[in-house]
Amino acid sequence: MTEIQMTVNGKAVRGTVEGRTLLVNFLREDLRLTGTHVGCDTSQCGACTVHVNGVSVKACTMLAAEADGADVRTIEGMAAADGTLSNLQQAFQDHHGLQCGFCTPGMVMTAAALLKENPKPTEAEVRQYLEGNICRCTGYHNIVKAILAASGQDVSAIAAE
């Protein structure tokens, strides 16, 4: 067993984990932050995407022990303390960027990483950046639209499909 400590959504946390404990299991089972989802557990779907030291990673493909000392941000850290959604989350709601919502935490975390790197992406850049995030419901169109809207671009010309 290994002692680990890290900052999660601005709060210092610690825990004791096995070598094989995945970051996503530490977040969901030890910290009870169940917003981060496990869709595939094979590094393909991106539902488990969180930020570690400012960049997106698949929390199902990183050991909890590797995040010792790291600054971690999950979907729970995206809204304000009073529950007000972030601009990006609100855009997902406004543009119907989700149906069942299972992929949404990962989509939002990946989109947030994109907008940090590239504040005004083109539609093609958004689609390219979402390559590692799979959605079984929406057909991606409204997800892309929500992200473009959150970047402050006019999406009125993008027809709903």
Add this chain to the structure above:
Amino acid sequence: MYAFDFEKPSSIAEAVAALKDEDAQALSGGQTLLPTLKQRLASPSKLVSLGGIAEMQGICHNDAGQICIGAATPHARVAAEVAANYPALAALAGGIGDPAVRNRGTIGGSLANNDPSACYPSAALASGAVIVTNARQIAADDYFQGMFATALEEGEIITEVRFPVPQSAAYVKFEQPASRFALVGVFVARFADGVRVAVTGASENGVFRWAEAEAALSANFAADALDGLALPADGMIADLHGSAAYRAHLVGVLTKRAVTNAA
């Protein structure tokens, strides 16, 4: 995953010592190893993380004009930091998997694994890169020894990869859309003393150099110099994504595209 111990040394020497334990294995970005362990295809007693070793991170230039990349440098950093000096290599790194994979996966892990469909082996072989380990320097021509096989000894770790920079180069990957690995990928590098062509994703023996194409392109660096050249389907990978003949054909098509992009 079977249970294992976890260790995170902060120097190459400590990592090499930790890897002497029976069934200890190096862990770099984990983007290949962790999925493998989840399938219980391996059962190391201990994983030795290379992620805490500062001397294995980052990119620099040496006096010989080579780009030196620390083995634990993630793909995203290579994509960003070699864009100005070796754009074809940066583009290759920036086309691996997806953003989250590129933030964790490393060049050392990719070369150590030598997946027959991985991207980096083609860049290393076409560039004539030098694989530096804790013990020695290995020329790319001697390093790749078939599917998932390399010249690395038990417990030996890649610490750095040195790339000579060609006059021009390009990598073209025909992506297998589900895995995002190369169904076939071709890296063409043109140096003052000749052209090198390395092919990944195609052969059952892993990455290889296409000698006939190199000879033709060294004489005339143009896509039509390859007219009439073809690889036999023998020894090519055949799976549900493509037959051996299809892959052999793709090598020719992609090599032409790479030459056009590099010209």
